[in-house]
Amino acid sequence: MNKLEAYGHIAALAIRGELVFPTSVNAALRVQLALDDPDCPIDTAISLVLAEPLLAAKTVAISNSAMFNRSGVVVTNVRGAIMRIGYQNLYALAAAMVVRQFGSKISDPALRAKAEKLWDHTIAVSALGRLIARYVTGVNEDTALFAGIVHEVGGFYLLSRADEFPGLLDEDAENWHSASEEIITREVMHKLCIPEPVADAIEGLRDSFMSIPPDTLLDTLLLANHLTPVKSPLQEAQRDLPPHSDSAIDLFIDEQKLASMLEEAKRDAAEMSAALLV
Numbered sequence: 001m002n003k004l005e006a007y008g009h010i011a012a013l014a015i016r017g018e019l020v021f022p023t024s025v026n027a028a029l030r031v032q033l034a035l036d037d038p039d040c041p042i043d044t045a046i047s048l049v050l051a052e053p054l055l056a057a058k059t060v061a062i063s064n065s066a067m068f069n070r071s072g073v074v075v076t077n078v079r080g081a082i083m084r085i086g087y088q089n090l091y092a093l094a095a096a097m098v099v100r101q102f103g104s105k106i107s108d109p110a111l112r113a114k115a116e117k118l119w120d121h122t123i124a125v126s127a128l129g130r131l132i133a134r135y136v137t138g139v140n141e142d143t144a145l146f147a148g149i150v151h152e153v154g155g156f157y158l159l160s161r162a163d164e165f166p167g168l169l170d171e172d173a174e175n176w177h178s179a180s181e182e183i184i185t186r187e188v189m190h191k192l193c194i195p196e197p198v199a200d201a202i203e204g205l206r207d208s209f210m211s212i213p214p215d216t217l218l219d220t221l222l223l224a225n226h227l228t229p230v231k232s233p234l235q236e237a238q239r240d241l242p243p244h245s246d247s248a249i250d251l252f253i254d255e256q257k258l259a260s261m262l263e264e265a266k267r268d269a270a271e272m273s274a275a276l277l278v
Helices: 003-015 023-033 043-050 054-062 077-107 110-138 141-150 153-161 178-191 197-205 217-227 243-250 255-276
Strands: none
Touching: 023 043, 023 110, 043 054, 043 077, 054 077, 054 255, 077 110, 077 141, 077 153, 077 255, 110 141, 110 153, 110 217, 110 243, 110 255, 141 197, 141 217, 153 178, 178 197, 217 243
């Protein structure tokens, strides 16, 4: 089976809903589904998180990171952690666990290394996207953080299946079938219950242009992908902005502000990554 056939086969399975997820993903998905209801009682959320010790540890850890602990007061329990970071960020944290678990079943060392690089890129984009939302586009910061965490979920899924299809992710422009990748990404997002506005922005990354002025979630993701120094190991060229965009960016982010944002995003990404590795 060549690369084109492999993509077609995985896409066909995705369309039929036959997606292969690690068993550990299901627990995080249950948490996500419950938290998707903004009226979910706090005690229910606490019970769900406590039922997953790994998620509980990560929730407390990230609530004590500089991103969320501006007061310097250390939280030592799940209730306090959830109240500090909020449901939307807890939802994003559960999504981050899902994304990470896709790499858990990869046995090939080269593929595992690529998955780690993709994770570094994912965290960098989510941290920078949050700041771009705050200072440039004006979209909801928590939504931008979540969108950054899940924007490469299709790539993680393909990495998790690449052991079964040797050469699936090798560079091969002649056999590249972007339509299949788009189908796979769309179906994975559907299975993971990614909200439609976020899914639409992620799908738009492939061939959309930045608005002038940038003011949407898609613009936020485009800018974060373009400006982060931590590039994706998968299809970097397709995630970039047109060359003329650099001069347009200068209209909205001056050099000093950009340097400050990149430095803050680097610190936030390091803390997020450390908290998520608990």
